[in-house]
Amino acid sequence: MSTQTTEKPAGQSVPWTHRLRSVRLYTGVIVVLLWGLGPFYWMVVTAFRDPDFTFDNTPWPTHVTLENFRNAFDTTRGNNFGKALLNSVIIGSITTVIALVIGVLAAYALARLTFRGKYLVSGLILSASMFPVVVLVTPLFQLFTNLGWIGQYQAMIIPNISFVLPMTVYILASFFAELPWELEEAARIDGATKMQAFRLVMLPLAAPAVFTTAILAFIAAVNEYLLARLLSSGSTEPVTVAVARFSGNNPLVEPYAAIMAAGTIVSIPLVIMVLLFQRRIISGLTAGGVKS
Numbered sequence: 001m002s003t004q005t006t007e008k009p010a011g012q013s014v015p016w017t018h019r020l021r022s023v024r025l026y027t028g029v030i031v032v033l034l035w036g037l038g039p040f041y042w043m044v045v046t047a048f049r050d051p052d053f054t055f056d057n058t059p060w061p062t063h064v065t066l067e068n069f070r071n072a073f074d075t076t077r078g079n080n081f082g083k084a085l086l087n088s089v090i091i092g093s094i095t096t097v098i099a100l101v102i103g104v105l106a107a108y109a110l111a112r113l114t115f116r117g118k119y120l121v122s123g124l125i126l127s128a129s130m131f132p133v134v135v136l137v138t139p140l141f142q143l144f145t146n147l148g149w150i151g152q153y154q155a156m157i158i159p160n161i162s163f164v165l166p167m168t169v170y171i172l173a174s175f176f177a178e179l180p181w182e183l184e185e186a187a188r189i190d191g192a193t194k195m196q197a198f199r200l201v202m203l204p205l206a207a208p209a210v211f212t213t214a215i216l217a218f219i220a221a222v223n224e225y226l227l228a229r230l231l232s233s234g235s236t237e238p239v240t241v242a243v244a245r246f247s248g249n250n251p252l253v254e255p256y257a258a259i260m261a262a263g264t265i266v267s268i269p270l271v272i273m274v275l276l277f278q279r280r281i282i283s284g285l286t287a288g289g290v291k292s
Contacts, residue, residue, distance in 0.1 A: 040267065047261040054257045068261035077247050080234065081262055084242030088222050088266075091153060091238055095160040095221040096214050102161075103168030104210065108198060110169065111176035112184075122173070129166035133226055141230055151233030159227050164217040171216075175209035176202070211277070219270060239266050 046054060050063035051071075072081050110122055140159060141150075149155040179202060187197035203210075225240040232241055243262045246255050 040271075043260045043267070044264050046257060047264040049257065051255075051257040068257040069265070071255065071258040072246075072262040072265065079242065079246055079258075081239070081242055081265075083235070084237055084239045085266070087153075087232075087236055088238040088240075091156050091160065091228075092218045092221040094153070094157050095164060096218045098157075099161050099164045099168050099217050100210065100214055103165055103172055103213065104203070104206075106165075107169045107172030108176050108202070110173045125166050125169050128162070129170070133163070137226065137230060140227065144231060150231060151236055153236055155231040156224070156228050156236070156238070159231075160221045160224055163224065164220045167220070168213050168217055171213050172206065172209055175206055179205055215273065215277070222266075222270075 045059075045061050047068050048061055048064050048066070049056065049068075050065045051068065053063045056062060071077075072079070075082075106125075110118065136159070140155075144150050144155045183201050183205070184197045187201045188194070192200065222238065223240065224238075225244070228238050229241050229244070232238065239262070243259055243266075246259050246262065
């Protein structure tokens with residue numbers, strides 16, 4: 001008895017349910033893109049627009065000029081944007097390095113070791129990430145005033161470490177928990193110590209997650225404003241504070257165009273970095289959540 005297979009005619013149309021699903025998908029993507037990239041696009045357009053036409057509603061670049069970028073770096077009005085950029089890089093880099101060193105070790109311990117109070121420690125770390133920053137403003141200001149640290153880098157680096165560390169531990173712990181035990185055991189059988197097995201075997205495997213965490217920690221440290229506004233001085237203030245207190249020719253008029261230019265200068269390197277390493281970032285965020 002022969003069986004006949006019916007093939008779909010080449011000209012047959014796609015079912016309407018598939019079309020509807022595609023429409024919903026692309027509509028959602030467009031909405032998310034407009035919601036996320038719309039403000040960034042308008043910031044860039046305003047940054048390249050003549051200051052006299054700052055409030056022009058034309059949705060594409062008009063009256064293009066580089067004057068706003070020159071004004072952003074102009075120090076004659078009391079702005080020191082270049083120094084603030086360097087301060088942000090210093091604060092963000094030191095915060096990221098210290099948070100990664102502590103976070104990698106803590107995450108590995110939470111994922112691999114069994115000890116009393118393990119889940120309590122995990123809960124405390126997670127709850128620390130939800131603690132409101134505004135509650136810490138007065139105690140930290142009083143503490144660093146007594147230590148004589150107001151206006152110094154450590155007054156901003158230490159709080160930033162405490163803010164990004166819970167995120168670092170949370171991401172890395174979930175990733176380490178999914179790595180195969182067999183690789184570490186094989187290294188131990190070959191004569192490696194626990195630290196050697198961690199450093200030579202497990203840590204290279206966690207490189208995507210570590211790289212992802214480093215980017216997220218750096219961005220979080222650079223974006224911090226509240227504590228930096230109170231704990232920094234003119235020589236140590238980061239870009240978030242410097243941009244917020246930009247001044248123009250007229251003290252009664254906010255220099256919106258120069259602020260948009262400064263925001264563009266700060267944002268574009270971060271956007272380029274994320275676009276260049278997006279595959280590694282995605283793999284780092286998702287690898288720990290998939291079991292083979």
